[in-house]
Amino acid sequence: MSLYQFTAHELHDKLKAREITAVELTESVFERIEEVEPQVKGYLTLTKEIALQQANAADIGFQNGDEMSPLAGIPIAIKDVICTKDVRTTCASKILNNFVPPYDATVMTKLHQQGVVMIGKTNMDEFAMGSSTENSAYQITHNPWDLDTIPGGSSGGSAAVVAADTAICSLGSDTGGSIRQPAALCGVVGMKPTYGRISRYGLIAFASSLDQIGPFTKDVTDCAIVLNALCGKDEMDSTSVNVPVPDFTQSLINDIQGLKIGVPEEYFTEGLDTEVADKVQEAISKLESLGASIINISLPHTEYAIATYYIIAPAEASANLARFDGVRYGYRTEDPVDLIGMYKKTRSKGFGEEVKRRIMLGTFALSTGYQDAYYKKAQKVRTLIKSDFDAAFEQVDVIATPTSPTPAFKIGERTADPLQMYLCDVMTTPASQAGLPGISVPCGFVENGLPVGLQLLAAPFAEESILRVAYTYQQNTEYHLQKPVISNSDDK
Amino acid sequence: MATITTEGVSHVANLARLEFNDEETKDFTEQLARILDYIGKLNELETDDVPPTSHIHPLHNITKPDVVKTSLPRDAVLANAPEAEEGFFGVPRVIDVD
Numbered sequence: 001m002s003l004y005q006f007t008a009h010e011l012h013d014k015l016k017a018r019e020i021t022a023v024e025l026t027e028s029v030f031e032r033i034e035e036v037e038p039q040v041k042g043y044l045t046l047t048k049e050i051a052l053q054q055a056n057a058a059d060i061g062f063q064n065g066d067e068m069s070p071l072a073g074i075p076i077a078i079k080d081v082i083c084t085k086d087v088r089t090t091c092a093s094k095i096l097n098n099f100v101p102p103y104d105a106t107v108m109t110k111l112h113q114q115g116v117v118m119i120g121k122t123n124m125d126e127f128a129m130g131s132s133t134e135n136s137a138y139q140i141t142h143n144p145w146d147l148d149t150i151p152g153g154s155s156g157g158s159a160a161v162v163a164a165d166t167a168i169c170s171l172g173s174d175t176g177g178s179i180r181q182p183a184a185l186c187g188v189v190g191m192k193p194t195y196g197r198i199s200r201y202g203l204i205a206f207a208s209s210l211d212q213i214g215p216f217t218k219d220v221t222d223c224a225i226v227l228n229a230l231c232g233k234d235e236m237d238s239t240s241v242n243v244p245v246p247d248f249t250q251s252l253i254n255d256i257q258g259l260k261i262g263v264p265e266e267y268f269t270e271g272l273d274t275e276v277a278d279k280v281q282e283a284i285s286k287l288e289s290l291g292a293s294i295i296n297i298s299l300p301h302t303e304y305a306i307a308t309y310y311i312i313a314p315a316e317a318s319a320n321l322a323r324f325d326g327v328r329y330g331y332r333t334e335d336p337v338d339l340i341g342m343y344k345k346t347r348s349k350g351f352g353e354e355v356k357r358r359i360m361l362g363t364f365a366l367s368t369g370y371q372d373a374y375y376k377k378a379q380k381v382r383t384l385i386k387s388d389f390d391a392a393f394e395q396v397d398v399i400a401t402p403t404s405p406t407p408a409f410k411i412g413e414r415t416a417d418p419l420q421m422y423l424c425d426v427m428t429t430p431a432s433q434a435g436l437p438g439i440s441v442p443c444g445f446v447e448n449g450l451p452v453g454l455q456l457l458a459a460p461f462a463e464e465s466i467l468r469v470a471y472t473y474q475q476n477t478e479y480h481l482q483k484p485v486i487s488n489s490d491d492k
Numbered sequence: 493m494a495t496i497t498t499e500g501v502s503h504v505a506n507l508a509r510l511e512f513n514d515e516e517t518k519d520f521t522e523q524l525a526r527i528l529d530y531i532g533k534l535n536e537l538e539t540d541d542v543p544p545t546s547h548i549h550p551l552h553n554i555t556k557p558d559v560v561k562t563s564l565p566r567d568a569v570l571a572n573a574p575e576a577e578e579g580f581f582g583v584p585r586v587i588d589v590d
Contacts, residue, residue, distance in 0.1 A: 102568035195548050209547050238554035239547070307531045318508060325509070327581050332574035336584050343509040356510055360520055361527060363508040364496065377534050379544030384537065386545055418523055419530055435548030460548070 003028035004165045005483070008074045008222045011168065015062055015073050022055035022062070022073030026117050029075045033119075033166045036486045039147055041139045042161040044080050045088055046120040051075065054117045061115065070225045072115035077167035079158045080121040081128055082213070083202035084108055087118075091204050092136035093126045095350030096330045105202020106234045107171060107213055114229050119167050122157030126352045127321065128178055128206045130154050131424035134415055135354045142411070143186060144484040145450050149408035152182030155216070159186040162216045163484060169226055170216045175207050176309050177403075177428025179214045180440040184403035184453020187442045187482065189217045189470070193227060194460045195435035196241035199234030207316040208239070210432050219480050220441065220471040224248035227463065243461055251467040254475040257291035261469065262396035266302035267427060273406045279444035279452040280402045283473065287400065290472055295396050299388040302430055304381050309429040310422055311365045311378035317355075318362030324350065357418060386434040393459040398469050402427055403440040403453035427455060437463045441470045442479040451479070496524050 003011070003025045014020045030048055037043060058073030083089050083101035085108070090096045104112070111118075125135035133141045133156025141156045143149040144164040151160040155172030159182035162170050172179040174192035183190025192214045203213055215226035228249065233242040263284055268277060288294045326332035326346030333349055336342030351359070365374035392399060405426060414421045431438045436457050443454035454473070458465045474480050501521045505512055512520060566579055575582030 099572055102564055102571065235556070238556075239549075239551065241549055241551075301537075304534060304537065307534050310527065311531060322509075326574055327583055328569075329572035330574075339584050339586050340509070342584055344511045347509055348511050351510075357520065357523060359508050359510065360501070360504055361524060364500075364504045364524065364528075367504060367507060374528075374531065376544055377539065378531075379546060380539040380542040381534050381537055382545040383542050384539070386548065419527055422527075433545075 002032070004032040004168070006168070007218045008071065008168050008225060011074060012070050015058070016068065018062060022058040022117060023052060025073065026051050026055040026075055029119060029166065029168070036144070036164050037166055039142060039486055040144055040160050040164045040166065041141050042122055042157040042164065042166060043077070043120045044090060044092065044123050044138055044157070047087055047118050050087070051117045051119055054115070058115045058117065069114040069229070071111065071229055073117060075117045075119045075168050076111065077119045077122050077158060077161045077170035078108070079124055079155050079170070079172045081124060081173050081204045082107060082171060083204065084118070084121065087121065089121065089204070090138070091127050092124045092138055093351065093355070094137045094331060095324050095347070098331070099329050101202070103202065106199035106236055107230050108202065110229055122155070122161055122170060124157055125154035126355050127204070127317070128154040128173055128175055129317070129354050129358050131177070131181060131421055132414065133157060134411065135352060137352050140411060143408045144486050145187060146408065146448070147487065148410055149450065150185070150411055152185035152404070152408065154178040156182045158216050159183050159188055159190060162186070162188045162218060164486060165483070169218070169222055171213060172216055173203055173211055173213050174432065175210045175313060176432045177425045179216065180428050180438055180453070180455055181404050181424065183216055183440040184455070185408040185451065187451030187479070187484070189220055189223050189439065189441050189480065191215055191223050191227065191439040192432070192437065193231065193463055194437045196239055197437070197461070197463070198230045199232070199237040199240045201234055201236035205320040207313040208320060209316060210313060220467060220474050221249070221252055223439070224252055224467050246464060248463065248467055251464040252471045253468050254472050255291070256287065256469055256472045259292045259398065259465070259469065260295055260396040261287055261292045262295050262297035262392055262399045264297050264299040264302065264392070264399060264401060266299050267401040271405050271423070271426070272402060275446040276402050276404070276406060276452050279446070280454055283443035283454045284400050286477065287469065287473060290476060292469070297392050297396060297399070299392060299430065301381065301384045301388050305385055305430040305433060306422055306426055308378040308381045308385065308433060309425065310361065311374050312382065312433070314358040314362030315365045315375050316362065318359045318366065321355070321359055326350070354418070382433050385430050389431070389434045389436060397458065397462070397465045399457040401455045401457070403455040407446050407450035407452060431457045435460055437461070437466055439466050439470050441473060442482070443477070444479055445482070496521060496528060
């Protein structure tokens with residue numbers, strides 16, 4: 001086995017035992033990048049020089065016998081929506097083509113304190129708006145399991161690089177499913193913690209009442225380790241919540257005896273691929289055989305969640321993206337005639353089509369005469385969606401559903417119809433609107449070899465229940481150990 | 493709920509500081525109409541007595557002590573500006589000089 005194939009916790013043991021060095025590990029990952037990145041195209045920027053410096057620093061710590069964190073020397077990739085000091089951060093948009101942040105996001109400061117090795121910045125849908133990573137202004141990322149299919153989105157690059165072993169783990173962001181859905185489609189673990197668990201200082205904002213940062217990893221143990229590094233109240237983000245952060249590795253218990261798992265009927269209706277439904281049902285049966293009680297529940301407002309999401313998220317985006325006007329950073333149109341004309345030309349040329357569509361939708365929903373009918377209405381229905389979950393968690397500890405209604409689809413298959421693309425998010429947006437923590441773990445493969453994800457949700461701040469169920473599942477299954485064979489054809 | 497016209501799209505584009513040619517305006521009008529039609533399903537629900545959720549945690553008016561702290565150096569802040577002069581961001585002239 002090559003070093004790039006291991007998990008972070010396995011590599012930590014090797015680093016600590018001085019069997020390997022962080023520099024060797026980093027070089028192994030960059031060799032893997034040379035081998036498969038031309039096909040996968042998961043990265044927008046590679047930071048090899050920084051990575052080798054950081055690896056070297058970690059090695060000195062290990063050599064000196066210092067107390068080293070579980071992520072010291074571990075190669076990690078960062079979604080290009082997270083500000084990295086002195087490293088270009090584009091949000092996969094032309095409007096930020098030349099943006100070099102003068103500061104680090106809080107999550108980056110925390111990761112650097114752990115001594116991680118930053119491999120590079122990953123591709124995404126522009127400003128995190130999309131479900132396939134096809135909205136990137138720079139490149140299409142290919143799903144390592146089938147290079148003709150999409151990796152999911154918006155954090156498609158971060159999911160693909162973990163699946164392709166071109167990073168040991170990565171960070172993404174999830175507004176309506178942008179971590180969980182690509183994790184499912186790429187066959188890796190992806191977790192969105194509770195809204196407010198992780199500081200968003202330095203995360204370029206999309207929809208502020210929904211955005212949350214989270215990890216992609218190869219297994220649930222690594223997920224707990226990265227969460228430990230990221231969570232906690234931050235003075236720089238007033239929406240981060242001051243609740244105690246447990247040691248999430250304490251939840252890695254191979255026992256779910258007596259836990260109650262709810263299965264909502266509304267997630268198993270028309271539109272759900274039958275093979276996906278079968279795999280998820282098998283996973284639920286597996287959890288039952290491991291000692292959990294399975295309880296049928298109802299989340300009656302699920303069918304309204306796409307409609308509310310596609311008002312609330314674009315409305316907030318239209319306000320957040322007002323800052324991109326060609327004055328302080330990023331692209332500016334050539335030879336502007338006047339100030340208003342400069343704003344308009346800069347924004348119209350700098351933003352891609354989907355971003356403009358969402359700004360338009362959001363501006364409309366907030367405009368005079370329509371705000372009550374659209375934005376306020378959506379906020380009220382959001383309350384109903386949240387109440388459904390509140391009632392469900394009176395009965396059950398964890399909810400199990402498919403993560404995505406289908407496996408990865410072909411590149412280009414859904415780009416012509418924005419509404420069809422929005423419906424990809426049907427399984428993930430409800431939990432986002434209720435602020436719940438959620439994970440996607442691999443739970444099998446459909447006949448053509450594409451991975452399927454099981455989504456597990458819990459009440460706010462109950463990440464420990466999710467990790468315990470997901471860990472038990474992985475201790476008793478082997479889907480997460482499967483690796484894609486990435487073909488070497490040059491025509492992708 | 494209302495439907496959207498090309499005039500409506502042009503009005504919203506101006507509010508959003510975007511501009512489109514005729515073909516783009518037509519495309520956006522059709523796409524937005526279809527999306528808004530789908531969103532119209534929210535009207536199936538009676539919500540008069542339902543409070544809106546803007547945020548899932550009960551947080552209100554978080555304040556910090558009013559203490560002066562070191563901010564980013566001016567040069568670092570201006571480094572990304574398309575145009576900067578004498579420590580300021582540069583923009584096209586906004587005040588007419590006779």
